[in-house]
Amino acid sequence: MPRPSWDEYFMGIAWQVGSRSTCLRRNIGAVLVKDKRILATGYNGVPAGLKHCEEVGCLREQRQIPSGEHHELCRGIHAEQNAVIQAAKHGIAIDGATAYTTHQPCVLCAKILINAGIREIVFAEPYPDALAEELLDEAGVRPRRFVGGANG
Numbered sequence: 001m002p003r004p005s006w007d008e009y010f011m012g013i014a015w016q017v018g019s020r021s022t023c024l025r026r027n028i029g030a031v032l033v034k035d036k037r038i039l040a041t042g043y044n045g046v047p048a049g050l051k052h053c054e055e056v057g058c059l060r061e062q063r064q065i066p067s068g069e070h071h072e073l074c075r076g077i078h079a080e081q082n083a084v085i086q087a088a089k090h091g092i093a094i095d096g097a098t099a100y101t102t103h104q105p106c107v108l109c110a111k112i113l114i115n116a117g118i119r120e121i122v123f124a125e126p127y128p129d130a131l132a133e134e135l136l137d138e139a140g141v142r143p144r145r146f147v148g149g150a151n152g
Contacts, residue, residue, distance in 0.1 A: 030079040042082025080109035107132040
């Protein structure tokens with residue numbers, strides 16, 4: 001069995017992290033990596049201590065909010081946001097890191113990743129958000145689509 005590339009390895013971990021998601025719509029995982037070392041992980045779901053959407057229902061579905069609109073109207077936190085929060089909570093510097101994400105970041109996550117100092121984003125599933133792409137380009141953050149291996 002051939003050894004996986006670093007991209008395959010970290011993307012496989014991102015998919016595994018996403019399997020912890022409590023979102024009823026999408027299971028998304030993120031892994032922050034620097035110098036081939038995992039710094040932090042995150043998956044999408046409600047903040048700690050709150051009831052999961054499985055228990056109270058999906059706010060976005062209840063309000064019939066289409067995908068890609070009004071990200072703020074959700075009980076959950078995105079995987080990329082949770083990864084950055086976990087790094088901050090545990091005092092882990094992520095400046096200059098690469099983010100491996102199962103899905104292309106939305107504009108909210110793109111802005112957070114830019115300010116956190118992420119230099120590259122490797123994603124498997126596209127999530128077209130023109131403003132996110134524009135801001136990442138302007139900030140010099142390199143998005144790169146992962147093709148192959150793991151679940152991608």
